[in-house]
Amino acid sequence: MPVLVEVGENYRIDMADFEAQLEGADAVLISHMRGHTSDMDQIMALAEARDIPIVEDAAHSLGTLWNGKKIGTLGRVGCFSFQSYKMLNAGEGGILITDDADLAARVVIMSGAYEHNWKKHPVLAEPFSRWQNKLPLYNTRMSNLSAVVIKPQLAELEDRCTRGLRNHDHMVEILNGSGFFYVPPPLPQETRAPDSIQFNLKDFSDDEAHAIVMELKERHLGAQIFGMSTDNARAFWNWQFLPAESIPGGDLPQTRTMLKRACDVRLPVRLTLEEVEAVGNAVVDAARAAKSGPQSVAAQ
Numbered sequence: 001m002p003v004l005v006e007v008g009e010n011y012r013i014d015m016a017d018f019e020a021q022l023e024g025a026d027a028v029l030i031s032h033m034r035g036h037t038s039d040m041d042q043i044m045a046l047a048e049a050r051d052i053p054i055v056e057d058a059a060h061s062l063g064t065l066w067n068g069k070k071i072g073t074l075g076r077v078g079c080f081s082f083q084s085y086k087m088l089n090a091g092e093g094g095i096l097i098t099d100d101a102d103l104a105a106r107v108v109i110m111s112g113a114y115e116h117n118w119k120k121h122p123v124l125a126e127p128f129s130r131w132q133n134k135l136p137l138y139n140t141r142m143s144n145l146s147a148v149v150i151k152p153q154l155a156e157l158e159d160r161c162t163r164g165l166r167n168h169d170h171m172v173e174i175l176n177g178s179g180f181f182y183v184p185p186p187l188p189q190e191t192r193a194p195d196s197i198q199f200n201l202k203d204f205s206d207d208e209a210h211a212i213v214m215e216l217k218e219r220h221l222g223a224q225i226f227g228m229s230t231d232n233a234r235a236f237w238n239w240q241f242l243p244a245e246s247i248p249g250g251d252l253p254q255t256r257t258m259l260k261r262a263c264d265v266r267l268p269v270r271l272t273l274e275e276v277e278a279v280g281n282a283v284v285d286a287a288r289a290a291k292s293g294p295q296s297v298a299a300q
């Protein structure tokens with residue numbers, strides 16, 4: 001059964017809760033959201049001390065570095081997405097990486113290498129033949145078409161990450177300087193690879209939080225507050241497929257509070273600094289309008 005862990009300071013995993021939830025865990029699934037990461041030194045040390053494997057969901061963090069090493073290469077398994085909102089875009093598709101030969105053979109077969117299709121690649125013959133016909137096939141192969149769309153983009157990854165970080169950090173200066181928002185700094189070991197920006201609303205009422213989304217919409221900026229929009233997929237209380245026991249104590253109050261003020265705006269890496277500045281100024285302007293709207297006057 002999956003068990004969720006609370007968010008702690010600065011949007012990152014609450015390490016005390018993480019350690020408490022490790023008791024009896026079979027595996028750790030870390031989701032590195034939107035080009036950011038939590039403290040991987042602590043996470044790895046705590047999991048390794050208990051011999052618990054780490055699976056890194058780096059679907060949206062391709063290019064993020066931890067201590068100079070690529071996120072997704074630290075745990076037993078790393079997963080990356082090439083879906084259309086990601087740093088490399090094939091429309092759909094993704095890859096899983098591991099340096100565990102046995103695991104690699106199992107996932108390739110389960111992804112749909114039926115009969116002897118694995119023989120097309122002259123690698124891992126021993127583990128492939130050992131697992132032949134012993135596993136169900138889920139047919140989640142990435143198509144050849146997606147692969148050819150991705151291949152030439154690989155050479156662009158570094159440049160996209162550099163531009164994404166430049167755009168993100170320029171936006172952070174504008175937002176943190178406005179007094180309306182707070183974007184936490186990176187950890188010293190972390191080099192982010194963002195293509196969007198998340199910022200916390202500072203001292204906003206619920207009405208003001210709703211108002212800023214409307215104000216942003218009027219300025220043609222699609223934004224969401226994870227915990228305020230209906231049915232948002234990042235709000236854990238909307239995950240009706242989870243057994244109740246997956247949420248220790250029935251709620252994650254710190255995470256709930258954070259999500260209710262965490263705003264998300266896309267910041268495509270192709271934007272110029274001037275365009276980023278225009279987006280940043282529009283966000284600050286929207287906050288000013290939301291704060292001075294009729295609902296905030298009524299609340300005073």
Ligand SMILES: Cc1ncc(COP(=O)(O)O)c(C=O)c1O
Pocket residue numbers: 031032033034057058059060080081082083093094
């Ligand atoms: C953190 C994270 N995990 C998993 C996924 C799913 O990736 P895909 O749509 O390629 O299955 C996404 C994509 O939105 C994501 O951002």
